[in-house]
Amino acid sequence: MKLEKILCACGSGLGSSFLVEMNVNKVLKKLGVEDVEVAHCAATDVYKGAADLFVCGKDMVDILSAYGPCIVLQNIISVPELEAKLSDYLKEQGVISA
């Protein structure tokens, strides 16, 4: 599956999701993945196909998981947790080699 867009979401799409977006960019750069658009938004703006992958905190999973593959963070600002889960996902999808 191609990975073109990652969308990070939270309640009003201002604070937490923005932070996660910055962290996702950091991790992607570290893993050497390029040409992926990363954005953040409110739960309202999420629909099926809005992105190839969603990232959110544990509190939002009930809303988001219905719309596509979703990385759920226990600790929303933990970069190590995000890196582990994101690189697992990317390996699974064959975006980066295992």
Added chain:
Amino acid sequence: MEQFLNFLQQILSTPSILVGLIALIGLVAQKKPIEVVIKGTIKTILGFIVIGAGAGVLVGALNYFGNLFNFAFAVQGVVPNNEAIVSLALNTYAKDTAIIMALGMVANLLLARFSRMKYIFLTGHHTLYMAALIAVVLTVGGLESGSWQLYVGGSMLLGLTMVFFPAIAQKTMVKITGDDSIAFGHFGTLGYVFSAWIGSLVGKGSKSTEDIKFPKRLSFLRDTSVAISLTMFIFFVLVTFAAVIKPDFDATVLGGTHWFLFSIIQSLTFAAGVYVVLAGVRLVLAEIVPAFKGISEKIVPDAKPALDCPVVFPYAENAVLLGFLVSFAGGLVGLAILFALQGTLNPALILPGVIPHFFCGATSGVFGNATGGRRGAILGAFGHGLLITFLPAMLMPVMGSLGFANTTFSDADFTAVGILIGNIANFVKGTGLLAVCVGLFVLPIVYNVVAPKKAKS
């Protein structure tokens, strides 16, 4: 030449362009490639214009609501909503807000570097809202709009709030997250600290909320637009109905629409306005926050990032839901108390807005649970609900002409800072007020230099 200077002055006094310039400087300072600089600058300007457009949408619905409320109950009814009041404030104070926000972030860096409150406040939308509040109350207090006194005093005050509030929440944050590496940056802190304090009083031996099984279905309210639409609909139906049944009601107010349909459309129009404002805020912050984060990591590497309230939600999910419900109940009880005060103190009636009760109520539930288990979460969040009903009522009189808007700031720190500074401004105006701002800013730095340091273990 004169024409050119005139043109330059016009550019610098157009708020959206000014904010764009701030983003431009930030992007160039980070040595970003030219296409990123152009994109970021345009988006920031665009965002500011979008906020203004959103204000235009929601103010219509808000005016209908205010007029009907006043007609039906003969008292001012207020729906506290940060986005609504900020978008209104920006109509008049946009330039002041933009400059105070930019300089306020510099003041935050200075305090993090030179005082013992080593926090970098990264919740950008709250920085923007606090800047707007400070611009309003200081201007009402006689620091003229557009003057350097307003910029210096305002930015120092803003910088102080950006380290002070994370500092007072840190003790409980360590309890919640289990370590001391992140801080809490959301301007509802007084409510959370209040809740944590109540929790520590009543919570002895109470079990954690996380041992309860809770229905998850209320989580659809976490969708901001849905939540605002629903509550505004309920408010509109009640108020419009109360107005319509009065014998002297002038039906032309509703423009020939049936009152029920009118309520649906106006409540959703209000929610649409907030949605547009949020989109604008997102655009404005897109470049400013990462720049601030990057610069702060270079200048004060040992400072803790202070983050938005949902960072604590995953630590106690049941407390989140419980906190919202109980805080909302507190808001209803508070409303009843304000109603009972009519005829004596005549406060504005503060309706329980679902957004502050959801986000701030939830957070106060988490804080109360951390210090006092279930009992702490329930009583703490209830206290918080009362607090964010009474504080906005006390804020209205110091907001100048904006005190007559049918909306106001909702979260505890905005209202508390506004009340404090607004009332100080009743006694010391102009230069004296500037001196107070500077004094408050310098105090923690002087303390750091003078007071004995704790021996490091």
